[in-house]
Amino acid sequence: MQKIAAIFDGLRFSESTLHYSILIAKRQQAHLTGVFCQDFTYNSFSLYQLLKAGTAEATIRQLEAADNEKREAAAGIFEAACQKAGIVYSVHRNRNISLLAALEESIYADLLIVDAREAFVHDDMKPPTRFIRDLLADVQCPVLIVPTQVMVPPVFSDINNVVLLYDGEPSSVYAIKMYNYLLTSLQTLPTTVLSVNPEGNHLENKHLIKEFIKRHFPDAGYKVMEGIPEEEIVSYMLGEAKGTIAVLGAYRRSTVSRWFRESMADVLMQTLPFPLFIAHNK
Structure with missing residues (x-):
């Protein structure tokens, strides 16, 4: 049985992460772990601004208590959804720095x-956030990055179509293997299999x-296709x-850049x- 870890911010609970993690876990008959990062440095409010304004310690x-209640409520939503889906699950509450916990x-x-x-x-931050960048730089397993759901109520689609991005580099082949x-x-x-070559309309190592x-x-x-990969891939x-x-x-x-092809992942x-x-690959 595979183990899937879904990363959650209990203060900004992601319905999208919940949907896709249960979808994949159910299809794969996998064990799903909901990781609720209760980072002691992070709250729904700005502690610095409150202290600067002279806010009373009791307030x-x-x-902080309200934040804890919200985090517990989020974990409850996750558990209820897993029980309804009939999948094997567990909940991890980690008070370490969020990135380190993930x-x-x-x-x-x-x-x-x-x-x-x-x-x-x-x-609020636009994707890719610093957390996502740092996570992808040092993560020890493949990652499924899911889009934020902005509709209320949320409406999701099942996964029914696959595009494998291939550019002739070992990393693209490795990703296809792991998938x-x-x-x-x-x-x-x-x-x-989608391939865009800026030097001509041909497939590397065909x-x-x-x-x-x-x-x-x-x-x-x-x-x-021939063209600029970042443009042609997005258009397609x-x-x-x-x-x-x-x-x-x-x-x-590396010491030079976070990702070898940062712009592609960003876009x-x-x-x-x-x-x-x-x-x-490592």
């Missing part, structure tokens, strides 16, 4: 699921990648129907309303 304690959980998980806007800070190994329940879905894909996705189709993906998942690779942070998280399966 601050009341606000990274530690990733060591002992097959897959991590997290909302693209997860930040664990008082202010294939982990999400076996999605192997029979309509699948397209015979090797086609031989590999045929063994794992025998009915997969191919879409090969925005034309895909609801229920699509994209699979891509990324490198670990996809900022513009696509689809979940992104991201894995990188």
Whole structure:
């Protein structure tokens, strides 16, 4: 049985993370762990501003208690949803720094699921947040980045279409491998290998990648384009129907940059309303 860890901010509970984590866990018959990061440095209010304004200590304690109640209520929502779905689950409450808690959980998980806007800070941030950037740089397992649900009430689509992003680099092949190994329940879905080459309309290592894909996705189709990858991929993906998942690779942070192809990952998280399966080789 696989273990999936879903990362939650109890103060800003992500319905999207809840939906996709239960969907995947149910399909994979996996154990789902809800990780509620109760970061002692993070509250729904600005402690600095309250102290600066001379707010009474009793008032601050009341606000902290209200936050704790909200976090417990969020954990309750998760548990109720898991029970309704009939999946095996557990709840972890971690008061460590949120990033450290998530990274530690990733060591002992097959897959991590997290909302693209997860930040664990008082202010709103656009994706990719610093938390997501740092998480993807050092995470120890593949990650499913899910889009924030903005509709009220939330309306979700099932996963019914797959796009494998391939650029000839080892990281893209590794991501496809991990997706294939982990999400076996999605192997029979309509699948397209998408490749954009700025130097011409051809597929890198054509015979090797086609031989590999045929063994794992025998009915997969191919879409090969010439142009700037960040532009062409986004344009193509925005034309895909609801229920699509994209699979891509990324490198670990180096002394030069956080990601080898930071702009691609940034653009996809900022513009696509689809979940992104991201894995990188070490």
